[in-house]
Amino acid sequence: MPYSVFVTRHLTQEAEEKLDGFCQAEYWPEDTPPSYDVLLEKTPTVDGLVCLLTDRIDENLINQAKNLKVISQVAVGVDNIDLEAAAQAGIPVGHTPDLLTDATADLAIALIMAAARRLSEAITYTAEGRWKTWELTTLLGADVHGATLGILGMGRIGQAVAQRGLGFNMDIMYYNRSRVPEAETELGAEYVTLTELLQQADIVSLHVPLNDATRGMIGRDELALMKPNAILVNTARGEVVDTEALVNALNSGQIGYAALDVTDPEPLPPDHELYQLPNAIITPHIGSATRTARNNISLLAVENLIAGLEGRPLPAAAVQPDQDNHD
Ligand code: DGY
Numbered sequence: 171m172p173y174s175v176f177v178t179r180h181l182t183q184e185a186e187e188k189l190d191g192f193c194q195a196e197y198w199p200e201d202t203p204p205s206y207d208v209l210l211e212k213t214p215t216v217d218g219l220v221c222l223l224t225d226r227i228d229e230n231l232i233n234q235a236k237n238l239k240v241i242s243q244v245a246v247g248v249d250n251i252d253l254e255a256a257a258q259a260g261i262p263v264g265h266t267p268d269l270l271t272d273a274t275a276d277l278a279i280a281l282i283m284a285a286a287r288r289l290s291e292a293i294t295y296t297a298e299g300r301w302k303t304w305e306l307t308t309l310l311g312a313d314v315h316g317a318t319l320g321i322l323g324m325g326r327i328g329q330a331v332a333q334r335g336l337g338f339n340m341d342i343m344y345y346n347r348s349r350v351p352e353a354e355t356e357l358g359a360e361y362v363t364l365t366e367l368l369q370q371a372d373i374v375s376l377h378v379p380l381n382d383a384t385r386g387m388i389g390r391d392e393l394a395l396m397k398p399n400a401i402l403v404n405t406a407r408g409e410v411v412d413t414e415a416l417v418n419a420l421n422s423g424q425i426g427y428a429a430l431d432v433t434d435p436e437p438l439p440p441d442h443e444l445y446q447l448p449n450a451i452i453t454p455h456i457g458s459a460t461r462t463a464r465n466n467i468s469l470l471a472v473e474n475l476i477a478g479l480e481g482r483p484l485p486a487a488a489v490q491p492d493q494d495n496h497d
Contacts, residue, residue, distance in 0.1 A: 173479045175218040178204055178225050181244070185468035192476055193218065206231075213238060218475050223247055229255035240478020244471040245458075246270060248488045249380040249407060256489050263489035264474025266467035268326065270458035275330035277457045278375055278405045281429035282319075285401045286373075287311040290451045312372065312399060312426070315339050320371025322387075323378030323406065324350040324359065331375055332357045343367055347383075368395035373403065380407035388412065393419040399426040405457045408434035413444070420447050431457050 173193035180186065180197050189195050196212070198204045203224040204212070213219055213235040221227055223245045232238070232255040241256060242264040256263045284290060288311045295301060295309065319335040321328045321344040332342045332353060342359040344350070345367045353359040368374065374396065378384040388402070389412040396402070402425060404411055413434050419425045428450045436455060444450050458464060474484040483490055 173217045174215070175220060175475065175479075176212040176216045177220040178209070179222055181220070181468040181472070182465045184465055185472050188469065189220075189472045189475070192472075193479065195220075210234065218242065218479050220244065220471055220475055221251075223250050225250060227251040227256075232256055232259050232261065235259075235261075239481070240264065240475055240484070242471045242475040242478065242484075243488070244467055246467075247379055247407060251488075253489050257491055260491045261489070262478050262484050262487055262491060264471060264478065264484040264486055265488045266470045266474075267486055269466040269470060270463045271326045271330050273460045273463035274327050274405055274457035275334055276460075277431060277453070278327075278331045278377075278403055279334045281403045281405065281431060281451070281453070282373055282375065282401065283314060284451055285403065285427040285429040286314045286317075291448060312401070314373075317341075317372040318343065318370055320344070320362075320367040320374045321359065322346075322364070322367065322374060322376050323384075324353045325377060325379075327405070328375075328377035329353055329357065331377065332359055340373075343371060364392070365395060368392055369397070371400065372397065373401045375403040376406040376410055378406055378410060380409055385409050386412050388416075390415040390418070393425055396425045398423060401425075401427045401429065403429045405431045408432040408436045417443050417447070420444075420449050427451075431455055 175193050175195045177195050177197045206226055209225060209231055213231055217237055218240050219238060220242045227241060227250060229252045232252060238261055240262050244266060246265050246267045248265050251263055253263060288309050292309050315338045317340050319340040319342050321332050324344045324346040335342050342357055343362045344353060344359045345362060345364045349361050387410050393415055416428055420428055431453045432455050438444060438452060444452060470486060474486060477484045
Protein backbone atom coordinates (compact mmCIF):
# COMPACT_ATOMS: atom_id res chain seq x y z
CA MET A 171 0.00 0.00 0.00
CA PRO A 172 1.47 3.33 -1.01
CA TYR A 173 0.64 5.47 2.03
CA SER A 174 1.64 5.17 5.66
CA VAL A 175 -0.40 6.76 8.42
CA PHE A 176 0.01 7.19 12.16
CA VAL A 177 -3.20 7.17 14.21
CA THR A 178 -2.82 8.43 17.75
CA ARG A 179 -5.55 6.21 19.23
CA HIS A 180 -7.78 3.37 18.14
CA LEU A 181 -10.81 4.47 16.12
CA THR A 182 -14.13 2.68 15.85
CA GLN A 183 -13.99 -0.69 14.14
CA GLU A 184 -15.80 0.53 11.03
CA ALA A 185 -13.43 3.47 10.64
CA GLU A 186 -10.35 1.30 11.12
CA GLU A 187 -11.61 -1.16 8.50
CA LYS A 188 -12.04 1.69 6.04
CA LEU A 189 -8.61 3.12 6.82
CA ASP A 190 -6.86 -0.26 6.72
CA GLY A 191 -8.39 -0.90 3.29
CA PHE A 192 -6.68 2.18 1.96
CA CYS A 193 -3.29 2.51 3.61
CA GLN A 194 -0.78 1.13 6.04
CA ALA A 195 -2.00 2.46 9.37
CA GLU A 196 -0.19 2.21 12.68
CA TYR A 197 -2.44 2.75 15.70
CA TRP A 198 -1.09 3.96 19.02
CA PRO A 199 -2.12 1.05 21.23
CA GLU A 200 -2.53 2.79 24.61
CA ASP A 201 -5.64 4.38 26.13
CA THR A 202 -3.61 7.46 26.98
CA PRO A 203 -2.16 9.71 24.25
CA PRO A 204 1.29 9.21 22.78
CA SER A 205 3.84 11.58 24.30
CA TYR A 206 5.07 14.56 22.34
CA ASP A 207 8.35 12.70 21.82
CA VAL A 208 6.49 9.78 20.24
CA LEU A 209 4.66 12.21 17.95
CA LEU A 210 8.00 13.76 17.02
CA GLU A 211 9.43 10.37 16.21
CA LYS A 212 6.45 9.04 14.22
CA THR A 213 5.15 12.05 12.32
CA PRO A 214 8.15 12.67 10.04
CA THR A 215 8.01 9.06 8.85
CA VAL A 216 4.39 9.06 7.66
CA ASP A 217 2.23 10.54 4.90
CA GLY A 218 -0.81 11.09 7.07
CA LEU A 219 -1.62 11.75 10.72
CA VAL A 220 -4.94 11.05 12.43
CA CYS A 221 -4.98 12.79 15.79
CA LEU A 222 -7.19 13.67 18.73
CA LEU A 223 -7.64 16.87 20.71
CA THR A 224 -5.21 15.57 23.32
CA ASP A 225 -2.28 15.58 20.88
CA ARG A 226 -0.17 18.74 20.65
CA ILE A 227 0.51 19.33 16.96
CA ASP A 228 2.65 22.43 17.06
CA GLU A 229 4.86 24.32 14.63
CA ASN A 230 7.99 22.39 15.58
CA LEU A 231 6.29 19.06 14.89
CA ILE A 232 4.72 20.24 11.65
CA ASN A 233 8.01 21.63 10.35
CA GLN A 234 9.79 18.35 10.97
CA ALA A 235 7.11 16.32 9.19
CA LYS A 236 8.51 16.67 5.71
CA ASN A 237 6.43 13.88 4.16
CA LEU A 238 3.16 14.78 5.81
CA LYS A 239 0.34 15.38 3.33
CA VAL A 240 -2.59 15.70 5.70
CA ILE A 241 -3.51 16.06 9.37
CA SER A 242 -6.93 14.69 10.23
CA GLN A 243 -8.35 15.52 13.64
CA VAL A 244 -11.15 13.40 15.11
CA ALA A 245 -12.98 16.36 16.69
CA VAL A 246 -14.49 19.64 15.61
CA GLY A 247 -12.22 21.77 17.82
CA VAL A 248 -8.68 22.13 16.50
CA ASP A 249 -7.12 24.31 19.21
CA ASN A 250 -4.41 21.67 19.77
CA ILE A 251 -3.11 22.15 16.23
CA ASP A 252 -1.07 25.11 14.99
CA LEU A 253 -3.26 25.86 11.99
CA GLU A 254 -1.09 28.68 10.78
CA ALA A 255 2.00 26.45 10.72
CA ALA A 256 0.03 23.79 8.83
CA ALA A 257 -1.17 26.35 6.30
CA GLN A 258 2.39 27.67 5.89
CA ALA A 259 3.62 24.13 5.31
CA GLY A 260 0.83 23.55 2.76
CA ILE A 261 -0.68 20.74 4.86
CA PRO A 262 -4.48 20.52 4.93
CA VAL A 263 -6.10 19.92 8.32
CA GLY A 264 -9.39 18.03 8.56
CA HIS A 265 -11.88 18.13 11.41
CA THR A 266 -15.37 16.79 12.10
CA PRO A 267 -18.05 19.48 12.39
CA ASP A 268 -21.84 18.86 12.30
CA LEU A 269 -21.76 15.16 13.17
CA LEU A 270 -21.36 15.81 16.89
CA THR A 271 -23.54 18.90 17.16
CA ASP A 272 -26.66 17.16 18.44
CA ALA A 273 -24.84 14.80 20.77
CA THR A 274 -23.00 17.71 22.37
CA ALA A 275 -26.15 19.82 22.62
CA ASP A 276 -27.94 16.88 24.26
CA LEU A 277 -25.19 16.68 26.87
CA ALA A 278 -25.37 20.42 27.53
CA ILE A 279 -29.08 20.01 28.27
CA ALA A 280 -28.37 16.98 30.47
CA LEU A 281 -25.87 19.07 32.44
CA ILE A 282 -28.34 21.94 32.74
CA MET A 283 -30.98 19.54 34.09
CA ALA A 284 -28.53 17.81 36.41
CA ALA A 285 -27.30 21.09 37.83
CA ALA A 286 -30.70 22.74 38.17
CA ARG A 287 -32.28 19.71 39.85
CA ARG A 288 -29.17 18.71 41.80
CA LEU A 289 -29.21 15.19 40.41
CA SER A 290 -25.75 14.22 41.57
CA GLU A 291 -26.56 15.22 45.16
CA ALA A 292 -29.95 13.50 44.98
CA ILE A 293 -28.44 10.24 43.74
CA THR A 294 -25.80 10.30 46.45
CA TYR A 295 -28.54 11.09 49.00
CA THR A 296 -30.52 7.95 48.20
CA ALA A 297 -27.43 5.75 47.78
CA GLU A 298 -26.18 6.80 51.22
CA GLY A 299 -29.48 5.73 52.84
CA ARG A 300 -30.47 9.26 53.81
CA TRP A 301 -33.95 9.01 52.21
CA LYS A 302 -36.23 8.61 55.23
CA THR A 303 -39.47 10.21 54.07
CA TRP A 304 -40.92 12.62 51.53
CA GLU A 305 -39.49 16.00 52.43
CA LEU A 306 -40.85 19.39 51.55
CA THR A 307 -37.68 21.42 51.56
CA THR A 308 -34.90 18.97 50.82
CA LEU A 309 -32.78 19.12 47.65
CA LEU A 310 -34.61 22.09 46.23
CA GLY A 311 -33.36 23.12 42.84
CA ALA A 312 -34.08 25.67 40.16
CA ASP A 313 -36.76 25.67 37.47
CA VAL A 314 -35.44 24.82 34.05
CA HIS A 315 -38.68 25.58 32.22
CA GLY A 316 -39.09 29.27 31.65
CA ALA A 317 -35.50 30.09 32.64
CA THR A 318 -33.41 32.57 30.72
CA LEU A 319 -30.75 30.70 28.79
CA GLY A 320 -27.65 32.65 27.82
CA ILE A 321 -25.70 31.10 24.97
CA LEU A 322 -22.15 32.26 24.66
CA GLY A 323 -21.04 31.35 21.14
CA MET A 324 -23.94 30.92 18.71
CA GLY A 325 -22.34 28.47 16.29
CA ARG A 326 -23.80 25.10 15.37
CA ILE A 327 -23.76 23.68 18.89
CA GLY A 328 -24.94 26.90 20.51
CA GLN A 329 -27.90 26.99 18.13
CA ALA A 330 -28.72 23.34 18.82
CA VAL A 331 -28.76 24.04 22.57
CA ALA A 332 -30.94 27.12 22.03
CA GLN A 333 -33.35 25.05 19.97
CA ARG A 334 -33.65 22.53 22.80
CA GLY A 335 -34.12 25.41 25.24
CA LEU A 336 -37.23 26.46 23.31
CA GLY A 337 -38.76 23.10 24.19
CA PHE A 338 -38.45 24.12 27.83
CA ASN A 339 -40.06 27.50 27.15
CA MET A 340 -36.80 29.23 27.86
CA ASP A 341 -36.04 32.79 26.86
CA ILE A 342 -32.91 32.66 24.76
CA MET A 343 -30.27 35.36 24.69
CA TYR A 344 -26.89 35.08 23.08
CA TYR A 345 -23.54 36.74 22.72
CA ASN A 346 -21.33 36.01 19.74
CA ARG A 347 -18.41 37.70 17.98
CA SER A 348 -20.90 38.79 15.35
CA ARG A 349 -24.68 38.60 15.14
CA VAL A 350 -26.26 35.39 13.86
CA PRO A 351 -29.46 36.49 12.06
CA GLU A 352 -30.90 32.98 11.72
CA ALA A 353 -30.66 32.47 15.49
CA GLU A 354 -32.71 35.60 15.95
CA THR A 355 -35.36 34.84 13.33
CA GLU A 356 -35.62 31.06 13.79
CA LEU A 357 -34.95 30.70 17.52
CA GLY A 358 -36.12 34.08 18.74
CA ALA A 359 -32.74 34.56 20.40
CA GLU A 360 -31.95 38.07 21.55
CA TYR A 361 -28.47 39.42 20.80
CA VAL A 362 -27.01 41.06 23.90
CA THR A 363 -23.62 42.19 25.14
CA LEU A 364 -21.51 39.78 27.16
CA THR A 365 -22.18 41.86 30.28
CA GLU A 366 -25.94 41.79 29.73
CA LEU A 367 -25.87 38.05 29.16
CA LEU A 368 -23.93 37.39 32.33
CA GLN A 369 -26.15 39.70 34.37
CA GLN A 370 -29.46 38.40 33.11
CA ALA A 371 -29.14 34.69 32.31
CA ASP A 372 -30.20 32.01 34.79
CA ILE A 373 -28.13 29.52 32.82
CA VAL A 374 -24.97 30.45 30.94
CA SER A 375 -23.90 27.80 28.44
CA LEU A 376 -20.50 28.10 26.75
CA HIS A 377 -20.08 27.16 23.09
CA VAL A 378 -17.13 29.20 21.85
CA PRO A 379 -14.05 27.66 20.23
CA LEU A 380 -10.80 28.07 22.19
CA ASN A 381 -8.55 30.77 20.76
CA ASP A 382 -6.69 33.84 21.98
CA ALA A 383 -9.91 35.82 22.24
CA THR A 384 -11.80 33.22 24.30
CA ARG A 385 -9.04 31.85 26.58
CA GLY A 386 -9.98 32.92 30.13
CA MET A 387 -13.11 34.67 28.82
CA ILE A 388 -14.99 33.74 32.00
CA GLY A 389 -12.84 34.96 34.86
CA ARG A 390 -13.32 36.67 38.20
CA ASP A 391 -14.93 39.82 36.79
CA GLU A 392 -17.33 37.91 34.55
CA LEU A 393 -18.36 35.51 37.32
CA ALA A 394 -19.01 38.52 39.55
CA LEU A 395 -21.60 39.74 37.05
CA MET A 396 -23.62 36.52 37.18
CA LYS A 397 -26.75 35.98 39.28
CA PRO A 398 -26.21 34.30 42.66
CA ASN A 399 -28.25 31.27 41.59
CA ALA A 400 -26.89 31.15 38.05
CA ILE A 401 -25.72 27.89 36.54
CA LEU A 402 -22.57 27.85 34.40
CA VAL A 403 -22.35 25.02 31.87
CA ASN A 404 -19.19 24.34 29.89
CA THR A 405 -19.17 21.81 27.06
CA ALA A 406 -16.71 23.85 24.98
CA ARG A 407 -13.12 23.97 26.24
CA GLY A 408 -11.91 24.12 29.84
CA GLU A 409 -9.54 27.01 29.24
CA VAL A 410 -12.41 29.35 28.41
CA VAL A 411 -13.02 29.50 32.17
CA ASP A 412 -10.52 30.57 34.82
CA THR A 413 -10.68 27.54 37.11
CA GLU A 414 -9.41 29.27 40.24
CA ALA A 415 -11.90 32.10 39.84
CA LEU A 416 -14.66 29.54 39.33
CA VAL A 417 -13.76 27.63 42.50
CA ASN A 418 -13.86 30.90 44.43
CA ALA A 419 -17.20 31.91 42.91
CA LEU A 420 -18.75 28.53 43.75
CA ASN A 421 -17.29 28.52 47.26
CA SER A 422 -18.48 32.00 48.09
CA GLY A 423 -21.95 31.51 46.60
CA GLN A 424 -21.29 34.17 43.99
CA ILE A 425 -22.83 31.80 41.44
CA GLY A 426 -25.10 28.84 42.11
CA TYR A 427 -23.69 25.87 40.25
CA ALA A 428 -21.20 24.76 37.63
CA ALA A 429 -21.66 21.79 35.33
CA LEU A 430 -18.49 21.08 33.43
CA ASP A 431 -17.77 18.56 30.71
CA VAL A 432 -14.43 20.21 30.06
CA THR A 433 -11.92 21.53 32.57
CA ASP A 434 -8.60 23.28 32.87
CA PRO A 435 -6.46 21.33 33.44
CA GLU A 436 -7.90 18.36 31.63
CA PRO A 437 -8.15 15.79 32.99
CA LEU A 438 -8.79 17.40 36.35
CA PRO A 439 -6.57 15.68 38.94
CA PRO A 440 -8.52 13.43 41.34
CA ASP A 441 -7.65 15.61 44.36
CA HIS A 442 -8.87 18.83 42.75
CA GLU A 443 -11.02 21.07 44.92
CA LEU A 444 -13.79 21.24 42.31
CA TYR A 445 -14.70 17.61 43.06
CA GLN A 446 -15.31 18.50 46.71
CA LEU A 447 -17.81 21.26 45.99
CA PRO A 448 -21.47 20.30 46.40
CA ASN A 449 -22.43 22.80 43.70
CA ALA A 450 -20.23 21.47 40.91
CA ILE A 451 -20.55 18.43 38.68
CA ILE A 452 -17.87 17.25 36.32
CA THR A 453 -18.04 14.79 33.43
CA PRO A 454 -14.97 13.61 31.48
CA HIS A 455 -15.33 15.48 28.16
CA ILE A 456 -18.09 13.22 26.85
CA GLY A 457 -19.98 15.79 24.75
CA SER A 458 -19.76 13.76 21.56
CA ALA A 459 -19.65 10.38 23.30
CA THR A 460 -22.59 8.61 21.70
CA ARG A 461 -21.94 5.47 19.67
CA THR A 462 -23.34 7.10 16.53
CA ALA A 463 -21.51 10.40 16.84
CA ARG A 464 -18.15 8.85 17.65
CA ASN A 465 -18.44 6.39 14.76
CA ASN A 466 -19.50 9.13 12.38
CA ILE A 467 -16.68 11.48 13.35
CA SER A 468 -14.17 8.64 13.06
CA LEU A 469 -15.44 7.85 9.57
CA LEU A 470 -15.29 11.49 8.52
CA ALA A 471 -11.75 11.74 9.87
CA VAL A 472 -10.81 8.79 7.67
CA GLU A 473 -12.50 10.41 4.66
CA ASN A 474 -10.61 13.64 5.31
CA LEU A 475 -7.38 11.70 5.58
CA ILE A 476 -7.90 9.78 2.36
CA ALA A 477 -8.82 12.95 0.46
CA GLY A 478 -5.67 14.65 1.76
CA LEU A 479 -3.47 11.73 0.78
CA GLU A 480 -4.97 11.75 -2.70
CA GLY A 481 -4.48 15.50 -3.01
CA ARG A 482 -8.22 16.22 -3.14
CA PRO A 483 -9.97 18.96 -1.10
CA LEU A 484 -10.96 17.57 2.29
CA PRO A 485 -14.70 17.02 2.86
CA ALA A 486 -14.39 19.02 6.10
CA ALA A 487 -11.32 21.20 6.29
CA ALA A 488 -10.14 23.50 9.07
CA VAL A 489 -7.21 24.34 6.79
CA GLN A 490 -7.26 23.80 3.03
CA PRO A 491 -4.14 25.25 1.47
CA ASP A 492 -4.32 26.30 -2.12
CA GLN A 493 -3.62 23.13 -4.12
CA ASP A 494 -1.36 25.04 -6.51
CA ASN A 495 0.95 26.02 -3.67
CA HIS A 496 1.18 22.52 -2.33
CA ASP A 497 4.35 20.81 -3.50
C1 DGY B 1 -14.73 18.37 19.79
O1 DGY B 1 -15.05 17.68 18.81
O2 DGY B 1 -14.05 19.38 19.68
C2 DGY B 1 -15.23 17.93 21.11
O3 DGY B 1 -14.74 18.67 22.15
C3 DGY B 1 -14.94 16.47 21.32
O4 DGY B 1 -16.09 15.81 21.04
